[in-house]
Amino acid sequence: MIFSRIKYALYTSLHFESEMEAAFQQDYFEKVTLRSRPSIILGFFFYELFYLLDIVFVPDIQNEIMVIRFGIVGPAILTLYYLSFQKIYRKHHQLFTTLGILFAGEGIVAMCLIAPEYSISYYAGIILILIYCYMLMGLRFYWASTVGFVVVVSYVGGIVFFTDIPFTRAINNYFFLIGSNILLMFAGYFTEAFRRRDFQLRYQLHAESQKIEMINADLEHRIAKRTSELELEVAERKHAQKKTKKALKEKEILLKEVYHRTKNNMNVVISLLNLQSSELKDMETKQVFKQIAGRIYSMSLVHEQLYGSDDLETIRLDHYLPKLVSHLKYSFANTPGQIMFNFDCEPIEIGLERAVPLGLALNEVITNAFKHSFPDGRKGNIDFNMKAVEADRILIEIRNDGVSLPEEINTEKPETLGLRLIHLLIAEQLKGEFSISSEDGVLYSLELDQNSES
Numbered sequence: 086m087i088f089s090r091i092k093y094a095l096y097t098s099l100h101f102e103s104e105m106e107a108a109f110q111q112d113y114f115e116k117v118t119l120r121s122r123p124s125i126i127l128g129f130f131f132y133e134l135f136y137l138l139d140i141v142f143v144p145d146i147q148n149e150i151m152v153i154r155f156g157i158v159g160p161a162i163l164t165l166y167y168l169s170f171q172k173i174y175r176k177h178h179q180l181f182t183t184l185g186i187l188f189a190g191e192g193i194v195a196m197c198l199i200a201p202e203y204s205i206s207y208y209a210g211i212i213l214i215l216i217y218c219y220m221l222m223g224l225r226f227y228w229a230s231t232v233g234f235v236v237v238v239s240y241v242g243g244i245v246f247f248t249d250i251p252f253t254r255a256i257n258n259y260f261f262l263i264g265s266n267i268l269l270m271f272a273g274y275f276t277e278a279f280r281r282r283d284f285q286l287r288y289q290l291h292a293e294s295q296k297i298e299m300i301n302a303d304l305e306h307r308i309a310k311r312t313s314e315l316e317l318e319v320a321e322r323k324h325a326q327k328k329t330k331k332a333l334k335e336k337e338i339l340l341k342e343v344y345h346r347t348k349n350n351m352n353v354v355i356s357l358l359n360l361q362s363s364e365l366k367d368m369e370t371k372q373v374f375k376q377i378a379g380r381i382y383s384m385s386l387v388h389e390q391l392y393g394s395d396d397l398e399t400i401r402l403d404h405y406l407p408k409l410v411s412h413l414k415y416s417f418a419n420t421p422g423q424i425m426f427n428f429d430c431e432p433i434e435i436g437l438e439r440a441v442p443l444g445l446a447l448n449e450v451i452t453n454a455f456k457h458s459f460p461d462g463r464k465g466n467i468d469f470n471m472k473a474v475e476a477d478r479i480l481i482e483i484r485n486d487g488v489s490l491p492e493e494i495n496t497e498k499p500e501t502l503g504l505r506l507i508h509l510l511i512a513e514q515l516k517g518e519f520s521i522s523s524e525d526g527v528l529y530s531l532e533l534d535q536n537s538e539s
């Protein structure tokens with residue numbers, strides 16, 4: 086019953102009535118094609134360019150890999166590019182794009198199986214395939230999810246059943262690939278949902294605009310013929326303006342509803358993870374579920390803050406941070422007064438595009454402090470300092486006086502998933518700076534631009 090409701094909700098949120106759906110498909114195709122064609126050429130270039138690495142790392146089997154790159158996948162990518170200019174592509178572009186990405190993804194899986202000792206390195210290419218699948222090529226949610234799961238499952242199944250690599254050695258890759266696919270699946274779903282919502286609003290506004298144009302044309306004709314009815318015609322014009330304002334107001338309400346439903350959907354996922362976790366006995370697995378739930382909550386909290394924001398585009402970080410800390414403290418079941426929190430945060434606003442990755446990074450930093458800095462009920466303090474250091478640049482410092490980091494941890498090239506995730510989000514996605522110092526406790530410093538680069 087629950088799954089049928091979820092399926093129905095997904096279908097209705099990603100599908101319009103026939104007339105609007107046809108218009109959306111045409112609009113979607115035209116916008117996506119402009120982006121997908123350069124992406125195909127760029128993907129072809131890098132897919133073949135990486136053969137230089139094959140020559141260096143696997144010279145013994147470079148010929149087999151060359152067949153995959155240049156004999157199978159390369160022609161498939163070029164064929165997809167050629168088809169993108171044909172009439173048949175407009176009708177079946179989702180299918181053709183799906184097959185193209187599958188060829189590329191399964192090509193990398195095949196290379197991993199041919200050179201299993203280097204699969205730890207080759208699997209990074211699957212991440213690029215997933216990014217292409219969900220973000221760059223314009224695949225809709227159902228097609229992209231199918232491709233993502235097929236590629237990930239074939240990789241995991243191939244490594245497990247057709248290579249001698251120990252399961253414990255590759256388990257990090259499995260978790261990272263599966264987790265990345267799930268997160269990108271969420272991103273793909275919400276991207277299509279937001280795109281559909283935007284199209285629906287534009288579609289409705291266009292219909293209203295056509296009505297207003299017809300009214301204006303009729304008014305001009307009537308004014309030319311009957312100046313004595315000017316007052317009546319002015320009244321009708323004002324009525325049309327009220328309808329426009331009403332439409333704009335409805336757009337704002339719909340946008341708030343999107344944020345509200347997004348938050349609720351994420352909370353449902355968190356509840357499902359908590360229910361599943363309660364049935365587990367293995368503490369390490371429970372901890373994994375708890376960390377996933379915390380990461381989803383950090384995103385859910387962003388949408389909750391946006392829902393309550395006046396302009397519906399930015400959130401106050403000085404409001405967001407204490408709520409995130411409060412949730413994590415409750416999640417880790419710290420007794421009252423065990424850890425004291427001190428906030429010195431300037432009022433800083435940040436948009437949705439940067440708030441989500443920043444929230445995920447802050448979640449990892451605070452989680453690390455709870456897990457590692459205060460073992461065995463140790464008391465201590467966590468200080469949060471957030472300020473603007475220059476125009477459009479913010480600095481966030483999180484310091485605790487707990488246990489320092491082990492000396493063997495390399496903060497420049499972290500090996501733990503949490504630190505790697507922080508580095509990926511801050512340094513690569515947000516183009517910021519991230520550093521850790523461990524002296525009389527631990528100090529995390531995050532510096533980044535307040536707004537996205539234009």
